[in-house]
Amino acid sequence: MQERVDEKSVSPLYLRVRDHLAAQIAKGLLTPSTRLPSERILAEEHDTTRVTTRLALAQLEAEGRIYRSNRRGWFVSPPRLIYKPTHDYSFSENVTAQGRVPATETLDVTSTHTNSWLATRTGMAIGDPIVWLRRRRQIDGRPVLVENIYLNPKRLPGIETYNFDRSLWKLLREQYGVELRGKQIEMYPTALVDPQASAIGVTAGTAGLYVTRCSRDADGCFVEFDEEFWLHDALSIQVEVS
Amino acid sequence: MQERVDEKSVSPLYLRVRDHLAAQIAKGLLTPSTRLPSERILAEEHDTTRVTTRLALAQLEAEGRIYRSNRRGWFVSPPRLIYKPTHDYSFSENVTAQGRVPATETLDVTSTHTNSWLATRTGMAIGDPIVWLRRRRQIDGRPVLVENIYLNPKRLPGIETYNFDRSLWKLLREQYGVELRGKQIEMYPTALVDPQASAIGVTAGTAGLYVTRCSRDADGCFVEFDEEFWLHDALSIQVEVS
DNA sequence: AAGTGGTCTAGACCACCAC
DNA sequence: TGGTGGTCTAGACCACTTG
Structure with missing residues (x-):
């Protein structure tokens, strides 16, 4: 039985993962030249699955903050x-x-x-x-x-x-x-x-x-x-x- | 054991679902005033799951062909x-x-x-x-x-x-x-x-x-x-x- | 060969909306 | 109240890229 820590107002998990990654980009921990950790690693870090992690990544991609390169991984987007x-x-x-x-x-x-x-x-x-x-x-x-x-x-x-x-x-x-x-x-x-x-x-x-x-x-x-x-x-x- | 009907060159399933829906829109079977069938119905029609169906819907949404309204369903996009x-x-x-x-x-x-x-x-x-x-x-x-x-x-x-x-x-x-x-x-x-x-x-x-x-x-x-x-x-x- | 993302399954519960 | 989309799990195999 999983404990219910959530309050009614807590964001969905994938948005919290999104915000965590966005904060790392804003802090300069992730820069346009660096690759993000793999989806499996990110999923493990946030104690969730690849599907949810990919939802978070898709949000950042839609905002234009990150992009993917073939099957090589996710990267921080350079300036427009x-x-x-x-x-x-x-x-x-x-x-x-x-x-x-x-x-x-x-x-x-x-x-x-x-x-x-x-x-x-x-x-x-x-x-x-x-x-x-x-x-x-x-x-x-x-x-x-x-x-x-x-x-x-x-x-x-x-x-x-x-x-x-x-x-x-x-x-x-x-x-x-x-x-x-x-x-x-x-x-x-x-x-x-x-x-x-x-x-x-x-x-x-x-x-x-x-x-x-x-x-x-x-x-x-x-x-x-x-x-x-x-x-x-x-x-x-x-x-x-x- | 599921039979392997696929050839190497067959598109991914979600793109075939996308193309099927796009063809229905092009034919006028679905118009800007009508709602698409629910995700569960579409999944059943194409003998797949909701996750894959939602991938297909997300493609059409990204192209600007359909949109969603709150939790009411998917609709064909009107002209720009x-x-x-x-x-x-x-x-x-x-x-x-x-x-x-x-x-x-x-x-x-x-x-x-x-x-x-x-x-x-x-x-x-x-x-x-x-x-x-x-x-x-x-x-x-x-x-x-x-x-x-x-x-x-x-x-x-x-x-x-x-x-x-x-x-x-x-x-x-x-x-x-x-x-x-x-x-x-x-x-x-x-x-x-x-x-x-x-x-x-x-x-x-x-x-x-x-x-x-x-x-x-x-x-x-x-x-x-x-x-x-x-x-x-x-x-x-x-x-x-x- | 190992690791990456790409695709896919078969479920589940929740929040919200229309009836 | 029943149906809708929204969120999420815990896996699987495949195609491709890189070392």
């Missing part, structure tokens, strides 16, 4: 990257300016044709040629987003022959003289599911932020449509309006 | 509200224009003083008087956000005496002649935790979107600082830049 999607910006420069180390991998480049989904978002006609670029981007070695970029080859002839592991923004400006104008941005929180989740290396259902951005040049000609799938704890969006 | 935080806008008008029914409840109004957290965000001095307003807003009867609004009584004398169950934007314009300028907006996905989660009536850890907005008048004088806690599936953000 400040991201200003209304700016012409270079991911690499932005990451570097915030004291972090960026990396970009081109997954594939495909010359294809505009479908109806893309047509309604870009103003291109169905069947128009389009160049589809998939990239993965990392901060400090952690993949934080995958993106689909759709480029207008009529405005950017020969674009598919370039190397995309560097700043696309610089490429457009320096090689094509493009000054981006008239951006339409849409974003909402959602879970990362299959092709994107496995591309980033997280389990399906991990919280994410979906961002799309449609950019035109100074003449209003469609240049690129960008679809980004971010880990939800990796960024903080800033927008300024004057 | 399109929200343009850079606009001077009325929540009520915006919701109404999208064919939905808005509601606003003022939770409390307090005259207090600027603390350090608020001072760094607004440019007010620590100790300056401030009016703190808490509101809850609903769409079609579902609470979708709670907000803390901090108003500058130097720019808005007597503001604390008004009724806040209507459009604050109209009040500022009509009673004080304020034209909002120079907004700074910041937002990131995170979980809703305690005071806000219970104010909205969801369990702690529910996915949310945190939005702050600092607004000044045409003279650059601080007018209001708004801190919004949204349910993550309730909105889609749109920003346009020219």
Whole structure:
């Protein structure tokens, strides 16, 4: 017979485990570079089971305080990257300016044709040629987003022959003289599911932020449509309006 | 002894349950006004346990396809509200224009003083008087956000005496002649935790979107600082830049 | 080979809500 | 009062990563 120590007002156990871990992070006992103790160890420490421990970890993950890396364990989340999607910006420069180390991998480049989904978002006609670029981007070695970029080859002839592991923004400006104008941005929180989740290396259902951005040049000609799938704890969006 | 029907490549059971429910939603068998079958029924239908069923439901919840209401059950999520935080806008008008029914409840109004957290965000001095307003807003009867609004009584004398169950934007314009300028907006996905989660009536850890907005008048004088806690599936953000 | 998280079982009791 | 989700137990085997 277990003694009833609980008062009516005591938090559920998994929230107390959450708070205990959160306090350790706040105190600096756990830092972004360190791994948390394993789920089995944490369960034993708090005299409970793995299921309850995982509930606590899921809370902290949802808050963006910790994340998991494949089957390697749980880690404290690094600070969010400040991201200003209304700016012409270079991911690499932005990451570097915030004291972090960026990396970009081109997954594939495909010359294809505009479908109806893309047509309604870009103003291109169905069947128009389009160049589809998939990239993965990392901060400090952690993949934080995958993106689909759709480029207008009529405005950017020969674009598919370039190397995309560097700043696309610089490429457009320096090689094509493009000054981006008239951006339409849409974003909402959602879970990362299959092709994107496995591309980033997280389990399906991990919280994410979906961002799309449609950019035109100074003449209003469609240049690129960008679809980004971010880990939800990796960024903080800033927008300024004057 | 259970027969091994599985091939190596079969999805985990909880993802198959997820896909089955998602297909029913897509087919229109389940609509935003209907409740899903109970967890115990769903578990029985898929010949599994409640734990696995809840994993599937959590996936759909993370994607923003379903949500839970207190202990009443699971429901299909309604469409996301399109929200343009850079606009001077009325929540009520915006919701109404999208064919939905808005509601606003003022939770409390307090005259207090600027603390350090608020001072760094607004440019007010620590100790300056401030009016703190808490509101809850609903769409079609579902609470979708709670907000803390901090108003500058130097720019808005007597503001604390008004009724806040209507459009604050109209009040500022009509009673004080304020034209909002120079907004700074910041937002990131995170979980809703305690005071806000219970104010909205969801369990702690529910996915949310945190939005702050600092607004000044045409003279650059601080007018209001708004801190919004949204349910993550309730909105889609749109920003346009020219 | 050992340890990690990922998936899953078969139950239990509790708090809250609708009837 | 009966049904709902919320919390929790005490295990198990699997897939993958790391040493």
